[in-house]
Amino acid sequence: MKSTGVVRKIDELGRIVIPKELRRTLDINVKDPIEIFTSENKVILQKYQADMACMITGEILDDNQTFGNGNIVLSQEGMALLQEELEIKLGKKREEMLNAE
Known part of the structure; x- marks a missing residue:
């Protein structure tokens, strides 16, 4: 897994913002479904296919x-x-x- 060097804080509703450049690189658009996985102590977000x-x-x-x-x-x-x-x-x-x- 590659580190992007981006750190984001979680807001009071538990949300985070994925940076625009990262969304563009991963072809994640508004309203795209995202899968959430956990592995040991990691949370993994992946565009749903x-x-x-x-x-x-x-x-x-x-x-x-x-x-x-x-x-x-x-x-x-x-x-x-x-x-x-x-x-x-x-x-x-x-x-x-x-x-x-």
């Missing part, structure tokens, strides 16, 4: 599909983006292999 959220686009749609025994969730758009990137990377690998011969 639904089980069926696409791992590439973040979309939560009824037609999202799972792969790899449920470990990978992709939307149609996410699959298209992944396919495009794989084709580019695999094309470069093929070129490298052909040039090496």
